[in-house]
Each structure stands twice: as structure tokens, then as C-alpha cells.
Amino acid sequence: xxxxxxxxxxxxxxxxxxxxxxxxxxxxxxxxxxxxxxxxxxxxxxxxxxxxxxxxxxxxxxxxxxxxxxxxxxxxxxxxxxxxxxxxxxxxxxxxxxxxxxxxxxxx
Amino acid sequence: xxxxxxxxxxxxxxxxxxxxxxxxxxxxxxxxxxxxxxxxxxxxxxxxxxxxxxxxxxxxxxxxxxxxxxxxxxxxxxxxxxxxxxxxxxxxxxxxxxxxxxxxxxxxxxxxxxxxxxxxxxxxxxxxxxxxxxxxxxxxxxxxxxxxxxxxxxxxxxxxxxxxxxxxxxxxxxxxxxxxxxxxxxxxxxxxxxxxxxxxxxxxxxxxxxxxxxxxxxxxxxxxxxxxxxxxxxxxxxxxxxxxxxxxxxxxxxxxxxxxxxxxxxxxxxxxxxxxxxxxxxxxxxx
Numbered sequence: 484x485x486x487x488x489x490x491x492x493x494x495x496x497x498x499x500x501x502x503x504x505x506x507x508x509x510x511x512x513x514x515x516x517x518x519x520x521x522x523x524x525x526x527x528x529x530x531x532x533x534x535x536x537x538x539x540x541x542x543x544x545x546x547x548x549x550x551x552x553x554x555x556x557x558x559x560x561x562x563x564x565x566x567x568x569x570x571x572x573x574x575x576x577x578x579x580x581x582x583x584x585x586x587x588x589x590x591x
Numbered sequence: 592x593x594x595x596x597x598x599x600x601x602x603x604x605x606x607x608x609x610x611x612x613x614x615x616x617x618x619x620x621x622x623x624x625x626x627x628x629x630x631x632x633x634x635x636x637x638x639x640x641x642x643x644x645x646x647x648x649x650x651x652x653x654x655x656x657x658x659x660x661x662x663x664x665x666x667x668x669x670x671x672x673x674x675x676x677x678x679x680x681x682x683x684x685x686x687x688x689x690x691x692x693x694x695x696x697x698x699x700x701x702x703x704x705x706x707x708x709x710x711x712x713x714x715x716x717x718x719x720x721x722x723x724x725x726x727x728x729x730x731x732x733x734x735x736x737x738x739x740x741x742x743x744x745x746x747x748x749x750x751x752x753x754x755x756x757x758x759x760x761x762x763x764x765x766x767x768x769x770x771x772x773x774x775x776x777x778x779x780x781x782x783x784x785x786x787x788x789x790x791x792x793x794x795x796x797x798x799x800x801x802x803x804x805x806x807x808x809x810x811x812x813x814x815x816x817x818x819x820x821x822x823x824x825x826x827x828x829x830x831x832x833x834x835x836x837x838x839x840x841x842x843x844x845x846x847x848x849x850x851x852x853x854x855x856x857x858x859x860x861x862x863x864x865x866x867x868x869x870x871x872x873x874x875x876x877x878x
Contacts, residue, residue, distance in 0.1 A: 488741075494741050503869060509874065511876070511878070513878070515746060539750065553781050573763075577763060
């Protein structure tokens with residue numbers, strides 16, 4: 484995660500230099516490992532100098548099953564936490580608002 | 592395909608000589624030996640550039656220029672006036688009629704070729720920009736959501752797909768588009784055996800990237816009903832990463848076909864992403 488956040492910081496700086504303000508970007512922290520191995524979101528925010536809008540929790544079994552069945556996760560298990568998180572992101576997009584502070588977060 | 596140049600001149604020697612010079616440069620030549628024949632050939636052949644004499648028995652080059660400029664289909668065709676008339680007033684008359692450049696006879700072949708090349712290059716750039724602007728200005732544009740990763744392997748495609756399906760489940764007409772030439776995985780993830788739609792669009796000349804072409808390349812996922820533009824996973828298609836104008840046109844057209852367009856941009860800040868990110872109404876960066 485440290486490597487990813489470092490690269491994200493470089494990317495945001497580069498976007499800023501090209502005239503695309505980092506404020507135009509929403510950062511989503513998509514976790515793919517169990518929580519004990521995750522970087523705390525506060526630390527990621529501090530390294531980035533940018534707010535994290537959303538956190539997606541890991542769902543490796545669901546991701547595997549969905550890929551095997553060639554079906555999106557939100558369809559494979561509509562009641563799953565992952566499906567709920569995707570729906571919340573979609574609702575925020577439809578509402579035209581920003582997801583900050585906790586609008587589409589499952590946990591922070 | 593060779594660019595087509597129409598030479599309109601009543602002097603057959605000039606037609607032959609200039610035609611030969613330009614043909615040797617790889618251009619396709621169409622010739623007309625009068626103003627009226629020139630207008631007819633311009634309408635029929637749609638040349639990329641017209642080289643036009645002034646003094647012709649049936650119609651002067653100024654009048655030919657005015658008529659070309661009055662025709663909406665030919666008004667943007669670049670014209671070089673090529674004549675023995677060297678006075679400033681003659682040149683002014685030519686520019687006032689609407690020519691783009693003016694050359695006096697005799698001229699060195701190298702100068703002729705360089706002027707033709709320069710005008711064709713300017714014209715191509717302006718024409719592409721015109722096409723892009725027309726597509727962007729289309730009414731009822733949907734919201735474009737760009738999704739990209741700080742690096743590869745973070746689940747950008749998975750998130751883009753599931754947010755797109757969630758939007759569709761909430762009753763919003765949604766298209767998902769994967770802009771990752773040669774690195775597509777969305778089709779594989781959804782069980783498609785062929786993912787050629789992105790390649791079929793980006794490999795076209797910019798002028799051919801129309802709303803109809805883009806709409807014709809959409810495929811529908813059978814269980815979710817989501818409409819998709821899929822990128823091939825064949826590495827050879829990575830060469831399409833340079834098709835920036837085509838990609839911009841595609842996004843602008845797709846945005847008119849649905850209320851939401853979710854664009855999977857892969858990772859990092861490629862030239863394609865630099866082109867597309869400013870077109871997005873929302874940008875989501877995955878870390």
C-alpha cells in the first residue's frame with residue numbers, strides 16, 4: 484500500500500502540473516487484503532495530502548466467484564457489502580454530490 | 592490513403608508539370624482545365640486541397656473560390672491560388688475571395704511541395720478539431736465518470752464495472768467503456784469471446800469516428816443489460832494508444848448515448864488519459 488500511495492501522490496502532483504487540479508479527483512481506497520495488513524486511511528490521507536472519499540472493503544471470494552461466473556459482483560451477490568458500496572457510489576454520482584465525508588464509506 | 596489534390600488550370604503544360612511534381616510526392620492528382628469543370632470535379636472528388644489558377648477563359652479563379660466557399664460541403668477545402676499575376680492587388684483579391692495561400696508562377700518545385708504539405712497539415716488538424724468540437728457540442732450529453740488507478744492491478748476495471756451496473760440497476764441508462772487498447776480485461780471478466788469494439792473505433796481515421804460507428808460497436812452484456820465498449824487484450828492493439836483524437840471523439844459520442852458513461856482508463860497518466868480526463872465530469876482515482 485505504501486508503494487501505491489507514493490505513486491498516487493506522484494500522479495496527483497503530475498496532474499496538478501498539467502492543469503488538472505487534484506481537487507477534481509476523488510480518491511477511492513480499494514482494499515484487497517485483510518484489515519490487519521491495510522494502511523490506515525488517515526495515514527494514506529496524510530501521505531497524499533488529499534482526502535480519501537471512499538473505502539471499499541476486500542471481497543476476494545466474491546470477486547473470484549463473480550469472475551468465474553462472468554457476472555458483475557453487484558449481481559452475483561446483491562446483498563453483499565461490496566454491492567452495497569457500489570450502489571452507494573452510484574447514488575452519490577446520481578445525486579451529483581461529493582462523497583465526502585462518509586456518504587459512500589462502509590467503514591473508516 | 593494518398594491525399595487528393597485537384598489542380599484547376601487551363602494551361603495543359605502547367606497541369607502536367609505540377610501534377611507530376613505532386614504525384615511524385617505521393618499525392619493523388621485530379622485535373623480540370625476550366626473553372627466550371629473544376630467546380631464539378633471538386634464536388635465529385637472531394638479533394639483534400641485545390642490548386643487554382645486565376646486567369647481562365649470561362650471563369651476566373653476568384654469566382655471559382657467564391658463558389659467553393661459558398662458550398663457547405665466544400666467550404667473548408669484549402670485552396671492555393673497559383674498564378675502569374677504578381678501584383679499585390681491580385682493577391683489581396685485572392686485572399687478576399689477566400690483562398691488560403693497564394694503562389695506566383697514560376698515557382699520552385701520544392702516551394703510548391705512545402706506549401707502544399709504545410710496547408711494540408713494545417714487543414715487536417717483544423718478538420719479534426721472541427722469534428723471533435725461538433726461531437727462535444729452535441730446536445731443531451733450524459734455525465735462521464737473516469738476511473739483510473741495510481742498503478743496497475745488495483746481493481747480499476749472491477750470498480751468501474753460494478754459502479755456502472757449499480758447505476759443501471761438504479762434505473763440510469765449507463766454505458767461502460769474500457770479505454771485500454773491491447774490491455775482489455777472487461778470482456779474476459781464478462782465472458783465475451785471477442786473484444787474488438789474499442790479497436791474498431793480507434794483504428795479508424797478521425798473523420799470516420801461518427802456517432803453511428805460508435806453506437807454500432809456497443810455490445811450488451813446478457814445478464815446485466817449493460818452496454819459496453821470493450822478493449823482487446825491482444826498486445827498488438829497497444830499501438831492504438833496514440834489514437835488520441837479518435838478516443839476523444841468516441842467519448843464525446845458515447846456521452847450522447849446514455850445518461851452515464853463510466854470510463855475505465857486503466858493506470859497512470861498516459862497520453863490517452865491526459866486527453867480523456869479533462870472530458871470527465873467526475874474522476875475517480877483508485878489507490
